[in-house]
Amino acid sequence: MTEKHGGSDLRANITVARPVGRRGPGETYLVNGHKWFASVPMADCFLTVAQTEGGVSCLFIPRRRADGSLNGITVKRLKDKLGNRANASSEIEYHDAEAVLVGEEGRGVRTILLSAEYTRLDFAVGSAGLMRAALSQALHHNDHRTAFGAPLAQLPIQAPVLADLVLEWAGAAHLGFRVARAEDAHDDVSERLVSRLLTPVAKFWNCRRVAGVTEEVIQSIGGNAYIEEHDCPRYYREAPLNAIWEGTSNMMVMDVGRVLAREPKAVEPVIDEIRPAADEHPLLAAALAEIEELVADPEDTARYLVTRIALATQAALLVREAPTVVAEAFIASRLGGGWGPGYGTLRGLDFPAIIDYGRLG
Missing domain, CATH: 1.20.140.10 (Butyryl-CoA Dehydrogenase, subunit A, domain 3)
Known part of the structure; x- marks a missing residue:
């Protein structure tokens, strides 16, 4: 959820998601942007928020694409935290990461x-x-x-x-x-x-x-x-x-x-x-x-x-x-x-x- 300039104000985020074909719940989108905090970066999937045509939306991003290749998720660095060290936190970037819209466009904050x-x-x-x-x-x-x-x-x-x-x-x-x-x-x-x-x-x-x-x-x-x-x-x-x-x-x-x-x-x-x-x-x-x-x-x-x-x-x-x-x-x-x-x-x-x-x- 968190981005460098947005912080707790998720509506200020600038990560974007564009539909590959049709818009709407369950449809495929491509996500591009940067997340300042992404915990458990080794997870098999992520929920993330991004701007769509309808506003801030929630998307499900798997680690691998439908064809089995790695999705467009890049871990830029791990955070050197005060505590909670056994649980990795990171900064990540999305580069045309395949995602599925969860809920309606513009309802992302409430959904996540x-x-x-x-x-x-x-x-x-x-x-x-x-x-x-x-x-x-x-x-x-x-x-x-x-x-x-x-x-x-x-x-x-x-x-x-x-x-x-x-x-x-x-x-x-x-x-x-x-x-x-x-x-x-x-x-x-x-x-x-x-x-x-x-x-x-x-x-x-x-x-x-x-x-x-x-x-x-x-x-x-x-x-x-x-x-x-x-x-x-x-x-x-x-x-x-x-x-x-x-x-x-x-x-x-x-x-x-x-x-x-x-x-x-x-x-x-x-x-x-x-x-x-x-x-x-x-x-x-x-x-x-x-x-x-x-x-x-x-x-x-x-x-x-x-x-x-x-x-x-x-x-x-x-x-x-x-x-x-x-x-x-x-x-x-x-x-x-x-x-x-x-x-x-x-x-x-x-x-x-x-x-x-x-x-x-």
């Missing part, structure tokens, strides 16, 4: 995003998984390392940090798998709306939070976690990619705005799911009331609105699925006051019980 929706879900769930992997490293180290006569996990200065990380992972995991459940029930109208709204919300929030979690885990372990033979450096390099791939944070916020503008009812099943928990927790009730007010004008609230939807949904899911001590700690910290920009500022909570939930996770 049908595929991207699953990838966004993958990154939301994957970010929760990356948090889990990092958290497991932190818990193991802090349970087995002693200082001042006690395991690190029991120290008053460290227990709030570990508990905070557990809450972050718990909220992310429940949010990611709630979206996955909605995808599995896509034939249900209500669940389809949940998926349409919460996919970009979960992709935005989980992917934004995972980098901070991995960094805090490194600090909770110390110098050993900064050594390349430890797992944490790889987690740390991998984390920022999740927020970039298949749409940056701003793109996710814009997508939520588009959903609310085109399908205002998409927020209703999400609100209905939050409301039972909100009836029992005043802080969550206040957050829900604020969301209902903000959705009327999403353009002016942008990231704040998406953040509140993410936190309120996570809180409601934890009330329903997690131990009471975990749900109440999440609500008190994420929706109440006094939760700092970093981790470990929790006060007056049952830290051992929250940490135990993380150990069992």
